[in-house]
Amino acid sequence: MAWHLSVQVDRDSVVPLTAQLQNAIKDMVEDRVLHPGARLPSSRQLAQDLGLSRSVVVEAYEQLIAEGYLDAVRGSGTHVTRQLPAGAGEASLLDPRPAPEARWDLRVGIANLSNFPRQEWLTSYTKVLQNVGRDGVDYPPVAGIAELRNELAGYLGRVRSVRTEPGNIMVTAGFAQGLALLCSSFQHQGIHELAIEEPGHNGQRRFILDTGMRPVPVPVDEEGLIVEALARTGARAVLVTPAHQFPTGVTLSPARRQELLRWARETDGWVIEDDYDGEFWFDHQARPAALQEGDPERVVYAGTTSKVLVPGLRLGWLAIPPRMFPLMERVRSRQDQGSDTLTQLAFADLMRGGLLDRHLRRVRSRYRSRSEALAAAVREHLPDARLNGSAAGLHSYALLPPGTDEAALVQGALRRSVLVRGGQQFRFGGPPGRPGLLLGYGSLPLTGISEAVAAIGAAYEELKRG
Numbered sequence: 205m206a207w208h209l210s211v212q213v214d215r216d217s218v219v220p221l222t223a224q225l226q227n228a229i230k231d232m233v234e235d236r237v238l239h240p241g242a243r244l245p246s247s248r249q250l251a252q253d254l255g256l257s258r259s260v261v262v263e264a265y266e267q268l269i270a271e272g273y274l275d276a277v278r279g280s281g282t283h284v285t286r287q288l289p290a291g292a293g294e295a296s297l298l299d300p301r302p303a304p305e306a307r308w309d310l311r312v313g314i315a316n317l318s319n320f321p322r323q324e325w326l327t328s329y330t331k332v333l334q335n336v337g338r339d340g341v342d343y344p345p346v347a348g349i350a351e352l353r354n355e356l357a358g359y360l361g362r363v364r365s366v367r368t369e370p371g372n373i374m375v376t377a378g379f380a381q382g383l384a385l386l387c388s389s390f391q392h393q394g395i396h397e398l399a400i401e402e403p404g405h406n407g408q409r410r411f412i413l414d415t416g417m418r419p420v421p422v423p424v425d426e427e428g429l430i431v432e433a434l435a436r437t438g439a440r441a442v443l444v445t446p447a448h449q450f451p452t453g454v455t456l457s458p459a460r461r462q463e464l465l466r467w468a469r470e471t472d473g474w475v476i477e478d479d480y481d482g483e484f485w486f487d488h489q490a491r492p493a494a495l496q497e498g499d500p501e502r503v504v505y506a507g508t509t510s511k512v513l514v515p516g517l518r519l520g521w522l523a524i525p526p527r528m529f530p531l532m533e534r535v536r537s538r539q540d541q542g543s544d545t546l547t548q549l550a551f552a553d554l555m556r557g558g559l560l561d562r563h564l565r566r567v568r569s570r571y572r573s574r575s576e577a578l579a580a581a582v583r584e585h586l587p588d589a590r591l592n593g594s595a596a597g598l599h600s601y602a603l604l605p606p607g608t609d610e611a612a613l614v615q616g617a618l619r620r621s622v623l624v625r626g627g628q629q630f631r632f633g634g635p636p637g638r639p640g641l642l643l644g645y646g647s648l649p650l651t652g653i654s655e656a657v658a659a660i661g662a663a664y665e666e667l668k669r670g
């Protein structure tokens with residue numbers, strides 16, 4: 205019986221064919237396109253169907269068997285496993301939860317409630333409740349209430365050099381909703397591929413896939429996204445984190461910025477700038493302006509309160525190129541009826557009264573001391589590692605010597621009650637990068653940083669001794 209499998213590989217991609225095939229099958233299993241127990245074609249058959257060498261398929265199958273996605277039964281071929289590996293199929297933007305118990309949690313995206321300015325929020329929210337009129341409790345405009353869009357336009361210009369008008373701002377439920385709306389609007393324009401950075405945010409990659417777009421990984425180096433590689437993909441839209449690349453921490457170099465903006469002009473393409481932690485730049489002089497400043501007609505700027513305040517508010521914003529705005533409004537009005545008005549009014553009040561600026565100054569200095577403490581702890585306890593990229597945001601990326609067994613180090617750290625993610629978790633099947641660790645310090649007390657890094661250092665020394 206010649207079982208058929210409908211997968212595609214791209215010979216011009218920088219991603220090796222084995223990795224492409226592996227990812228495609230993994231996605232089909234996780235998305236339940238391939239059901240548990242489904243039979244796959246033989247490696248010989250699939251190689252022939254796809255015009256690939258058989259060794260490419262054999263290697264992909266072997267890797268998927270090792271990862272627990274497929275089973276090979278002698279005499280009855282290769283099947284999708286009946287029990288998927290833990291964590292498979294998480295169609296979430298978040299790191300899988302629940303996580304193992306650990307004293308120190310260095311994962312990124314962990315909310316730090318103690319940084320939430322409760323008193324200020326309470327004051328603004330109470331003021332709103334006392335003064336809100338009929339308009340404030342009726343359905344809001346889908347793009348957001350005027351008060352907040354006005355405040356945001358001023359704030360984004362002042363703090364991030366974004367060039368926009370209140371009428372081009374859309375308030376969203378965090379970047380997650382912004383991304384979903386953008387993916388819909390691209391598809392309305394006949395764009396079905398969205399280039400993403402690799403390494404990058406695996407949750408976002410799956411999220412994009414679930415919107416019906418094809419995420420196309422493009423490698424990142426010390427200068428940020430490799431624009432030449434982007435151009436080779438043929439994609440017309442790209443999602444980037446130019447100020448502080450997620451997860452490597454590098455900043456898109458001035459030359460690459462220009463190249464990327466040129467690419468957008470020449471391909472009539474779109475750039476989404478995910479400025480998730482742009483407010484937390486510790487060296488004020490070095491802070492790069494938003495990429496959007498270079499071409500407000502082609503760059504969609506995205507911001508969020510998830511790092512600035514807390515993710516639970518589910519509040520974000522897009523500064524949208526004027527010619528894309530009407531489509532985004534149409535797409536939005538078909539999906540929901542706008543964001544919670546009272547939260548929007550309270551946040552506008554927080555901004556208007558200067559309370560947000562004051563809060564930002566306070567937490568920025570808190571995060572700066574954590575970033576410095578982490579750098580000092582790495583120098584002391586993990587001297588073979590090198591911190592990569594810019595001192596900004598709520599995480600650092602430590603590069604480890606080539607050949608370090610990253611997975612064993614992560615396990616060793618967990619045995620010492622430190623939960624940390626290895627760089628491989630942020631790869632999508634492209635060539636394995638240099639081993640590394642993503643060290644989130646946003647929710648750690650200052651005193652915990654040295655203890656956590658010391659535990660990782662001890663795990664590293666144990667690994668080195670063999």
Ligand SMILES: Cc1ncc(COP(=O)(O)O)c(C=O)c1O
Nearest residue numbers: 378379380450480508510515520
């Ligand atoms: C790379 C990146 N972009 C954006 C966000 C924010 O997403 P949201 O606004 O939906 O919470 C996060 C998470 O905090 C992130 O890690």
